[in-house]
Amino acid sequence: MTQDEHVRLREGEPWSEWPLTSEQVGELDRSELTDIRATSRAGVYRLRARDMVGAVRLGHGPGRVRLSIGPKIPVDRLMYLLGYAPERLRWQDRHIDAAARADLLPAVAHAFNRATRRALRAGPLFGYRETDDTLPVLRGRLRASDQLSRRPGVPVPLEVTYDEHTVDIPENRLLLGAIRRLLRVPGLEPRLRAELQGFAAQLDSVSSPAPGAPAPAWQPSRLNQRYHPALALAALILDGASYEFEDGRTVSVDGLVFRMWQVYEDFLGRALGEALVRAVGGRAEPADRNHYLAVNRRHVLKPDLVHYLPGSSGVSSPVIVVDAKYKRGFRREDLYQMLAYCVRLGLDDGHLVYAGGRPGVVRVPVPGKEIRLHRHVLDLSLPQAELRSRVDELASTLVRALP
Structure with missing residues (x-):
């Protein structure tokens, strides 16, 4: 070759x-x-x-x-899973044009280009950034301690801090980082590549995130609302620029990759958590890491979703535990894992949600009671509207299993 x-x-x-x-x-x-x-x-x-x-x-x-x-599921379904988060529900159907794309990369690139084109249509977003500087005149406020320590008795220059109106803000850095990442991905269509280069030129005065550095943090607001769809996709693109080996090593790649079982776990934890809140209230905790198998906070448990409801005393406690399994058939170790979750959280029912296979329940006798380990199936190849409906149905099923 x-x-x-x-x-x-x-x-x-x-x-x-x-x-x-x-x-x-x-x-x-x-x-x-x-x-x-x-x-x-x-x-x-x-x-x-x-x-x-x-x-x-x-x-x-x-x-x-x-x-x-x-991916083995349709690309538009994968894009739906990748982009799932409460703040992104508004843009998934409206902004992603992936149904006709046979490959993941063109789908991501087309969706990002479309969202970025809308975000930058009125020009780059400006914001205020706090800047420390040394100036011959006072601007903003004087940093008195720095002035005294660096120039005792010298009137100028002055150590000052001021708010600068600039395009070099986290939102634009995140966009530029994703643009440069896509430009490095092999096999990108020439038209898409040219458009990305145009976006980069519009953000010429922005600092790009260093490769491997955490993505710039930003807060949704009314001022940056037109950026929200592009920023959500930009975060996905930068997340796909590296992956973790089983031994914990993190490796950057020249391209985009997504580990499908992680995508499924993230989607199910967020989507099912939202559906449970709508159905029964309480608090959903996707990827809950607040429980341990042993004393002294040893051997952290890693369920994909724990749902909490307030008890008679008003204190919230776990009532539902869920683990996502991106496979068609169950394995005995899945049952052992869920049994440990149930025993440690004090629950009589645990829920395993597979991406294929047959539903069922395994009844485990323990001293004084029975623990039921439920196997549910969620078909990811369903159209988005039907997939959302199945998640709501699953939430109703879990609520019915509550004591």
Whole structure:
């Protein structure tokens, strides 16, 4: 395979054969994005995607290879899962034009370009930034302690702090970081690339986030409302610029990748949590990390959702525990894990939500009572409106299981 050729895989599909150089095989193996097997033919290898989707460029020189891994669910459904958060509900259906896109990367790029075009239509957003400076005249307020420590008895220059009206604000930094990240992704359409370069020119005076640095933090407000859809997508793009190995290492990639089980867990925790609040009130805690298996806060439990309701004393306590499983069939270790959650949280019912398979319930006798481990199924290939409806139905089912 030459450097310009493209390995295209799809999540969940069986092995396929590709001509590769030994250097390309080494790069693919180090990336841990695919499983690799040799064949009986020299220079031909069998590849299978692991648990990530996206598009990346690996290696240099003779080891350089482009790799695309498409999701097994429709791309517009994946975009819906990726963008799910309470503050983003308004833009998902209106701004994302992904239904006709066969690959994830064009869908992300088209959606981001469209949202950024709207955000920058009236020009970049300005804001105030607190700036420390040394000036010959007073501007803003004097930093008296710095003035005395650095220039005791000297009247000028002055150590001052003032609010500067500038485009170099977190919202624009986040946009520019996502623009530059997309410009580095392989296989982007020339028209999209040209439009992204135009957006970058509009933000020429903005500081771009350093690669690997945390995304700039911003707060939604009336003033930056026109930026909200673009900023939500920008955060997703920067999140997809790295992934974590099982041993905890975080690796930056030249492209965008998303680990599907993490996408599913995030979606289910947020979407089902919102539905539970609508159905029964209380407080939903996605990715709750406030409970431990052992004393002295050892061995943190990691359920994908814990729902709290106030008791007779007014103090909130856990009443529902949920764990998302991005797989079709259940495994015994899933049951052991949920049983530990139920025992530790004092609950008689635990809920495992799979992306496929058959629903059911496993009844576990324990001293003095029975713990029920429920298996639910959520079909991610459903149209968005029906998927939202199924999440609401699941919330109703969980509420009915309450004592």
